[in-house]
Amino acid sequence: GQNIDQPTEMTATEGAIVQINCTYQTSGFNGLFWYQQHAGEAPTFLSYNVLDGLEEKGRFSSFLSRSKGYSYLLLKELQMKDSASYLCAVSAWPYNAGNNRKLIWGLGTSLAVNP
Amino acid sequence: DVKVTQSSRYLVKRTGEKVFLECVQDMDHENMFWYRQDPGLGLRLIYFSYDVKMKEKGDIPEGYSVSREKKERFSLILESASTNQTSMYLCASSDRDRERWETQYFGPGTRLLVL
Numbered sequence: 001g002q003n004i005d006q007p008t009e010m011t012a013t014e015g016a017i018v019q020i021n022c023t024y025q026t027s028g029f030n031g032l033f034w035y036q037q038h039a040g041e042a043p044t045f046l047s048y049n050v051l052d053g054l055e056e057k058g059r060f061s062s063f064l065s066r067s068k069g070y071s072y073l074l075l076k077e078l079q080m081k082d083s084a085s086y087l088c089a090v091s092a093w094p095y096n097a098g099n100n101r102k103l104i105w106g107l108g109t110s111l112a113v114n115p
Numbered sequence: 116d117v118k119v120t121q122s123s124r125y126l127v128k129r130t131g132e133k134v135f136l137e138c139v140q141d142m143d144h145e146n147m148f149w150y151r152q153d154p155g156l157g158l159r160l161i162y163f164s165y166d167v168k169m170k171e172k173g174d175i176p177e178g179y180s181v182s183r184e185k186k187e188r189f190s191l192i193l194e195s196a197s198t199n200q201t202s203m204y205l206c207a208s209s210d211r212d213r214e215r216w217e218t219q220y221f222g223p224g225t226r227l228l229v230l
Contacts, residue, residue, distance in 0.1 A: 042205055045219075048218060107157040
């Protein structure tokens with residue numbers, strides 16, 4: 001079956017670094033997404049990985065290992081506003097075959113940043 | 116910037132009422148999606164559409180229908196609202212013909228309460 005696993009909750013301190021892991025088991029793989037969702041708001045796109053390695057975007061970086069079915073989102077210099085849920089999503093067959101354009105979503109990791 | 120708007124942020128309806136949720140995107144995207152999001156259950160796909168007048172069932176279509184008469188507009192209809200349809204409803208869109216076409220952009224969400 002298709003499955004995505006993320007920790008349910010994490011806490012970290014302002015100014016620190018935190019790594020949020022995501023593992024997936026899918027029939028195929030076309031790309032992995034990270035989204036940020038503040039409480040009561042819609043998810044917003046953070047990053048996309050399709051090749052192995054690290055993609056850096058300011059304070060946020062995302063890493064992918066396709067052979068291990070593993071990704072992480074790294075947040076540096078944490079700020080209070082980074083308190084949010086972080087969703088991992090995968091594009092994989094058959095959900096992206098033909099006219100399908102569906103993503104497989106994890107349940108999200110709720111990150112609390114403390115002062 | 117991609118802009119996805121939803122007709123209401125908050126909605127209160129009575130059991131048995133017919134409910135219409137409207138979503139409009141202004142980026143000429145082919146794909147549009149309706150999700151509901153509940154604590155502990157994550158994002159669940161109700162329906163999606165890959166073209167005008169085309170629709171596909173998602174993971175939980177029961178009790179819902181959709182309409183896509185124009186490319187920019189995707190409507191979700193609750194034929195007879197029930198209390199278990201109380202939820203946050205999120206609309207999203209994506210562009211089929213671009214690199215990273217699976218990247219979905221979300222509207223602000225509609226929080227529906229069915230009494």
